[in-house]
């Protein structure tokens with residue numbers, strides 16, 4: 001088993017090495033099936049996914065850049081793509097018996113992300129590992145804890161620790177403006193602090209450690225659903241937009257994938273990922 | 285990895301970033317001999333910075349009883365065990381730092397505490413190092429020992445939190461060396477919680493980001509010492525700026541106590557972070573225990589502290605602990621008193637080296653009562 005992981009790691013490194021060569025091009029191709037309608041394709045249980053053939057994406061533990069996750073627990077997921085002339089929709093599905101959506105110091109959340117070049121050039125793709133200077137990538141990351149906030153409301157300390165007791169919080173005794181000073185990242189609208197608005201974050205990166213939230217410029221939308229021991233996450237994005245990823249041009253783009261299993265303490269760069277770009281074709 | 289000079293180790297060491305010293309470095313000295321674990325500092329910090337939702341078990345300042353108190357549970361013994369027995373050498377540390385000991389695929393040797401490790405912030409309070417048998421009576425020196433260790437973030441010269449963060453969300457301010465987590469950039473990966481051996485970044489379950497001691501930076505910016513320092517009723521602390529040893533200024537009380545009188549020591553210098561809070565070691569505790577905790581030089585620190593009365597400059601600096609709210613940048617000692625000055629050279633406070641003694645009659649005529657305390 002150890003030997004196998006080692007070989008996989010070697011292959012992952014080889015794939016990255018191959019990727020940095022400008023001659024390299026993504027080979028597997030995913031077709032976006034045309035569906036009817038003109039609204040966002042953000043519902044994982046909608047009928048428009050029916051009959052669309054999924055493509056299996058193989059995932060490897062991320063062992064190239066520290067901190068690493070040498071022991072990945074999920075090695076594949078299924079991806080489907082649809083488009084209706086206005087929006088693209090991606091459905092990501094993987095087996096995960098346990099839902100990890102409550103976060104405490106030693107509990108992490110399930111997450112999945114798609115990566116795309118902001119500007120697609122078939123012959124000059126950005127580094128799949130978070131892009132590179134001058135060749136930014138867009139990352140759409142869905143988080144189970146944010147989905148929980150959106151669906152059921154954010155868990156309180158009492159929800160996380162049913163036996164806890166606390167005398168009083170600043171917002172119970174101070175005027176709202178003053179109490180806001182004690183809300184930290186939440187008061188600063190950090191997107192991980194509250195999923196009420198969206199369970200997904202749209203971010204851009206130009207290399208390691210540069211991943212930045214786009215804030216009000218966010219165009220991606222979607223939802224995740226846990227059913228029958230599987231996560232089903234739909235992500236949607238407009239095909240045409242003034243800002244963000246330019247999808248309509250050229251009729252194709254490249255996709256990268258990453259997955260975090262909260263129960264395995266996957267977080268940040270401790271993840272499983274697809275080390276090669278997948279071509280996504282968007283027939284008009 | 286870059287090579288940086290760590291004067292606590294007396295040698296260069298590997299660190300993921302270039303070593304750039306700030307214009308001034310936030311520093312603090314704590315006299316463990318004076319701490320009574322009243323937790324006034326803890327409460328001052330808690331009410332100022334962490335009373336909010338998701339911060340329930342978060343203490344940027346805590347006071348634990350040693351050897352059996354820890355917050356979070358077992359923080360130091362766990363990382364010491366992971367690091368293993370090291371050759372501490374003499375003047376130059378020969379062992380591994382936590383950066384040297386990083387396992388493959390990691391930036392540093394660390395561990396993530398469990399949730400329950402934060403459940404008992406004052407565990408081990410007042411537990412002494414060994415048992416006292418039935419019917420025992422006090423002998424000197426004490427048959428058993430324990431002492432109080434107040435802790436804040438060390439605003440390290442080579443912060444492990446900053447080195448561990450894969451999102452570059454942590455920065456060390458060039459003006460005062462205070463280490464902060466950018467709350468708009470942090471995504472709660474908890475790499476800093478895992479990487480900091482002192483376990484001073486905490487995960488906030490409400491914001492889902494990590495938060496840490498901010499060195500009361502708004503106070504520092506207006507020339508005031510931190511909340512934990514100015515509220516300390518035992519006057520065990522002084523907070524100001526500390527220079528590297530080759531730039532030590534004799535008129536800076538922190539430099540004098542640490543570099544010149546050499547009575548204060550960093551906490552676990554072997555970790556390699558060059559922490560900037562210094563401790564005057566408890567003089568009644570067996571040196572081997574303290575050697576592990578404060579490194580080589582601890583015995584000299586204890587000996588020098590015992591002779592403080594013979595060094596008026598040291599005595600003056602020690603008496604300026606807790607003497608005023610403002611940061612003392614300079615001080616001078618004349619025959620009878622020590623005077624502290626701010627950065628502009630304005631006088632802040634004057635303290636007598638020897639308190640005047642008033643002797644009262646043993647019998648109070650007015651109340652017709654005998655006094656038990658006459659001075």
Ligand code: SF4
Nearest residue numbers: 437438440444445480
């Ligand atoms: S004590 Fe910990 S949190 Fe504070 S600067 Fe050092 S490594 Fe960072």
